[in-house]
Amino acid sequence: MSEGNEESSTSNESPSKLYPDLPEGTWKKGDGEKGGFMLNSCEDMALVIKAADLAARRHRFQKRKDVRQTPYINHPIGVAYILTNEAKVYDGATLAAAILHDTVEDTKTTFEEIQQEFGQEVYDIVKGCTDDKSLPKDTRKQLQIDHAAEHSHKTKLVKLADKLYNLRDLERATPIGWDKRRVKEYAEWARQVVSRMKGTNEALEMALDDIINRLLSK
Numbered sequence: 498m499s500e501g502n503e504e505s506s507t508s509n510e511s512p513s514k515l516y517p518d519l520p521e522g523t524w525k526k527g528d529g530e531k532g533g534f535m536l537n538s539c540e541d542m543a544l545v546i547k548a549a550d551l552a553a554r555r556h557r558f559q560k561r562k563d564v565r566q567t568p569y570i571n572h573p574i575g576v577a578y579i580l581t582n583e584a585k586v587y588d589g590a591t592l593a594a595a596i597l598h599d600t601v602e603d604t605k606t607t608f609e610e611i612q613q614e615f616g617q618e619v620y621d622i623v624k625g626c627t628d629d630k631s632l633p634k635d636t637r638k639q640l641q642i643d644h645a646a647e648h649s650h651k652t653k654l655v656k657l658a659d660k661l662y663n664l665r666d667l668e669r670a671t672p673i674g675w676d677k678r679r680v681k682e683y684a685e686w687a688r689q690v691v692s693r694m695k696g697t698n699e700a701l702e703m704a705l706d707d708i709i710n711r712l713l714s715k
């Protein structure tokens with residue numbers, strides 16, 4: 498069992514883990530003799546660490562909606578971890594964008610800053626993952642469905658991993674104020690978004706199918 502994967506439970510938390518235990522030796526061949534995976538280059542590594550540094554600072558006062566008030570940064574780091582650990586995605590721009598994907602939507606960070614500090618590719622992915630919070634919620638949710646199929650491959654990867662993290666989080670701990678109906682509504686909406694991104698990554702899509710079916714059948 499991976500260290501730190503098992504969450505101790507409180508009254509509204511199930512003891513389920515946020516990430517599955519994967520069989521040993523699932524790293525891609527040639528990804529590194531030293532037991533871990535390697536990013537494509539030192540530049541990729543530096544980009545990802547730089548993203549983690551900015552996201553940690555920008556999200557530092559934010560919490561998730563669970564009763565334990567989990568630090569918000571757990572979410573973007575978890576999205577990047579799903580990409581490396583399960584989707585086997587090691588591209589620096591994709592991982593950096595995964596870590597930054599909520600910084601513009603939820604903090605004072607601007608698109609210009611992302612473009613200047615992280616380059617066009619990361620900017621494009623973050624833009625594709627950012628909802629316009631000034632719009633009514635129903636409109637925002639509908640726009641995600643309407644535009645899901647149009648995104649680039651890398652943006653779709655981050656969006657799928659984001660949904661997978663959020664759905665697992667819903668199964669792990671119901672956010673404060675959410676009832677069963679709201680959980681199912683989120684799962685149904687997520688199903689509509691991810692079904693328009695089929696053919697992006699098999700591991701992510703299989704995991705999404707599983708959890709969505711489970712949440713909808715409860």
Ligand SMILES: Nc1nc2c(ncn2[C@@H]2O[C@H](COP(=O)(O)OP(=O)(O)O)[C@@H](OP(=O)(O)OP(=O)(O)O)[C@H]2O)c(=O)[nH]1
Nearest residue numbers: 560561562563572599602634659660663664666667672683
């Ligand atoms: N499951 C879960 N979600 C939490 C928690 N804390 C914060 N969230 C965030 O809440 C959002 C989903 O809640 P909603 O009520 O549907 O949407 P809203 O916040 O945008 O209005 C997700 O963000 P989002 O940027 O709107 O992502 P997306 O769902 O639009 O892709 C998710 O990241 C938590 O403890 N559990």
